[in-house]
Amino acid sequence: MNTQLKEFIKQLDINTISEERKQVLNYVIEYLKTKPKEEIINMNFICTHNSRRSHLGQIWMQTMADFFNIKNIRTYSGGTEATAMAKPIVDLLQKQGFQVTALSNENNTVFAIKNHINSLPIIGFSKRYEHCFNPSSNFIAIMTCSQADEGCPFVAGCDKRFAITYEDPKLYDNTQLEAEKYLERSIQIATEMKYIITKIL
Numbered sequence: 001m002n003t004q005l006k007e008f009i010k011q012l013d014i015n016t017i018s019e020e021r022k023q024v025l026n027y028v029i030e031y032l033k034t035k036p037k038e039e040i041i042n043m044n045f046i047c048t049h050n051s052r053r054s055h056l057g058q059i060w061m062q063t064m065a066d067f068f069n070i071k072n073i074r075t076y077s078g079g080t081e082a083t084a085m086a087k088p089i090v091d092l093l094q095k096q097g098f099q100v101t102a103l104s105n106e107n108n109t110v111f112a113i114k115n116h117i118n119s120l121p122i123i124g125f126s127k128r129y130e131h132c133f134n135p136s137s138n139f140i141a142i143m144t145c146s147q148a149d150e151g152c153p154f155v156a157g158c159d160k161r162f163a164i165t166y167e168d169p170k171l172y173d174n175t176q177l178e179a180e181k182y183l184e185r186s187i188q189i190a191t192e193m194k195y196i197i198t199k200i201l
Contacts, residue, residue, distance in 0.1 A: 001067055001116045004097030009067050012187070014195040025192055028162050029199045031140070035072075042139035043075050046148050046155065050079030050126040051086045053144040053166045053185065059093065060190040062122055063115045064197040075122070076139070078129025080152050084108045085124055088173065092182050130156060164192070 017025070035041055045057035058077035065073040084107055094100050099114040101121075112121035127133060129141070129152075141158040146165045155161055166189065172181040 001063075001119075002097055002099075005063065005115050006067070008096060009064070009190070009194065012191045012194050014191060014198065017191060017195055021192070022195070024164060025196055026199075028140075028142070028164070029196055031160055031162075032196070032200045037072065039072060041073050042135045043073065043142060044129055044134055044139050044155075044158070045075065045077040045142045045144055046079065046129045046152070047077075047143070047145040048080050048148045048151070049083040050077055050081075050128075051083050052089050052169055053189070054079065055085055055089055055124055056186055056189045057142060057144050057164075057193070059098070059113060059122055059124070060186075060193040061196075064190075064193045066115060066119065068197050068201060070197060070201075074135075076134040077124075078127050078131055078134050080128065080148050082108065082126045082128055082131075084126045085111060086170070086173075088169070088178060088182050092179075092186055096186065 032041065043061060045054040045061070047054040054077040058075040061073065062075040090100055090111065093113060097115075099117065101112045103110040103112055108126050110123065110125040113124050114121045123133070130136065135157070137157040139158055141155040141161040143152070143161065143163045144166055145168060166185060169182045169185045172178045
């Protein structure tokens with residue numbers, strides 16, 4: 001993993017997570033602890049448009065698994081509808097140390113996202129959660145927004161469903177707070193994914 005991302009992860013303080021929030025995350029942790037170490041765990045992060053929070057969840061969970069050398073976690077993302085990965089997310093990932101390469105030139109651009117020059121890329125683009133790129137069975141659904149959680153009470157094919165919702169940074173698009181709020185959300189999600197991973201080591 002590249003030095004910038006390593007240093008960022010090391011500085012994330014899981015003690016900043018509130019006890020109330022930890023209770024939400026602990027449901028995921030306890031479920032993951034029931035899984036044999038050799039079993040592949042597929043995690044699909046789902047929000048309404050698959051444009052911001054679900055991508056951050058997917059990317060940071062996979063990055064934490066890589067950082068802590070957990071080999072059996074595979075992450076995905078999807079939405080209840082498809083739009084595009086938001087440009088502020090692409091810009092933020094690059095600033096935080098990810099290598100982001102556009103693989104297509106279209107409204108819903110496909111990106112290869114790498115946390116190390118030689119790592120397998122995370123493929124990022126907006127899609128419905130049941131898209132053929134994602135697992136159709138034997139996966140955990142992580143609902144990252146309340147709208148998707150309420151609007152999609154049943155996720156076909158999932159073994160277990162958890163709601164870990166986040167405020168949408170889209171609320172601050174085209175304002176002076178845009179960069180600050182996107183970074184804030186990324187740090188929150190990264191810290192919580194770090195917490196989950198460190199508790200299942």
